Amino acid sequence: MLFFPVQVFLISPLKQNATKSLVHNFSTSEALSACFKIALIQVKVGMDKAKNVANAVKEIHKAKEKGAQLVALPEFFNSPYGTQYFKEYAEEIPCGPTSAALKCAALEAGVCVVGGTIPECRRKKFYNTCTVWDEKGNLVTVHRKLHLFDIDIPGGIRFKESEVLTAGDEITTFCFKGIKIGLGICYDVRFFEMAQLMAKEGCSMLLYPGAFNLTTGPMHWELLARARANDLQLWVAFVSPARDNSAKYVVWGHSLIVNPWGKVMKMLDEYPGTIIMDIDTKVVEDVRRQIPVRCQRRTDIYDTVGYVKKN
Numbered sequence: 021m022l023f024f025p026v027q028v029f030l031i032s033p034l035k036q037n038a039t040k041s042l043v044h045n046f047s048t049s050e051a052l053s054a055c056f057k058i059a060l061i062q063v064k065v066g067m068d069k070a071k072n073v074a075n076a077v078k079e080i081h082k083a084k085e086k087g088a089q090l091v092a093l094p095e096f097f098n099s100p101y102g103t104q105y106f107k108e109y110a111e112e113i114p115c116g117p118t119s120a121a122l123k124c125a126a127l128e129a130g131v132c133v134v135g136g137t138i139p140e141c142r143r144k145k146f147y148n149t150c151t152v153w154d155e156k157g158n159l160v161t162v163h164r165k166l167h168l169f170d171i172d173i174p175g176g177i178r179f180k181e182s183e184v185l186t187a188g189d190e191i192t193t194f195c196f197k198g199i200k201i202g203l204g205i206c207y208d209v210r211f212f213e214m215a216q217l218m219a220k221e222g223c224s225m226l227l228y229p230g231a232f233n234l235t236t237g238p239m240h241w242e243l244l245a246r247a248r249a250n251d252l253q254l255w256v257a258f259v260s261p262a263r264d265n266s267a268k269y270v271v272w273g274h275s276l277i278v279n280p281w282g283k284v285m286k287m288l289d290e291y292p293g294t295i296i297m298d299i300d301t302k303v304v305e306d307v308r309r310q311i312p313v314r315c316q317r318r319t320d321i322y323d324t325v326g327y328v329k330k331n
């Protein structure tokens with residue numbers, strides 16, 4: 021087998037700006053300052069889908085009572101995590117019951133809901149999909165997990181999402197109160213290039229519903245959140261389900277928010293809970309002004325991303 025080094029430009033289908041071919045300098049006029057209150061809801065997920073959804077809806081309303089304006093749920097909040105469950109729990113978007121419940125919760129509470137993820141069936145394929153609803157209950161966007169979680173760590177964990185799921189093929193950002201938020205799902209966070217594209221698009225925050233496990237969680241969960249926040253100088257939030265030790269896939273929990281300095285501002289343990297936090301995107305500007313790596317890049321040396329293409 022021959023391997024050829026190939027130089028490629030980072031060009032990607034960005035939903036908000038599909039026609040824009042990306043250059044490698046960060047735009048300077050992108051981020052408007054805004055303050056908002058975010059809630060990250062770490063719920064326990066069981067076998068009963070209706071109960072999982074009702075519980076999430078109840079927590080959305082509680083977060084609203086605490087002043088939250090944007091409420092985010094975890095990965096697979098309506099379904100247990102496991103390839104054996106995805107087809108059974110899958111729904112069409114937006115006409116399934118989970119979409120209906122999220123739409124209604126967003127409208128009744130008057131908040132933006134980032135609906136974690138659910139198994140989605142679409143044209144005979146299955147996806148791991150995040151929906152975003154505005155405070156009027158309109159579906160703003162969907163993100164389908166781009167990188168499927170296929171790993172094998174002997175003595176640790178083996179998981180193969182691709183046995184059942186199909187990967188999405190678009191990068192997704194959306195606007196909330198004038199700022200751009202980038203969406204990724206769990207394993208997506210390991211792929212720096214994806215996060216970098218969203219930062220280049222002008223995101224001030226990256227939000228990842230995720231469900232790491234007891235092997236990778238302690239090693240990489242906080243590390244990855246801080247790495248993305250520090251490298252890209254933006255807010256990063258991860259939202260996990262709470263831990264259920266009787267589940268086949270035991271999640272790490274530890275939903276967290278990291279500021280653009282790379283500092284963990286709030287982190288839960290493994291139990292159900294909610295993080296409520298004021299997000300000020302002015303911090304993004306402050307960090308970027310004080311440590312101006314974005315305009316110090318030696319793009320003359322590394323303007324392109326090299327990879328090795330199999331032929």
Ligand SMILES: NC(=O)CC(=O)C(=O)O
Nearest residue numbers: 169206207231232233236
């Ligand atoms: N569950 C995932 O998608 C990712 C994960 O657990 C990991 O990257 O580790």
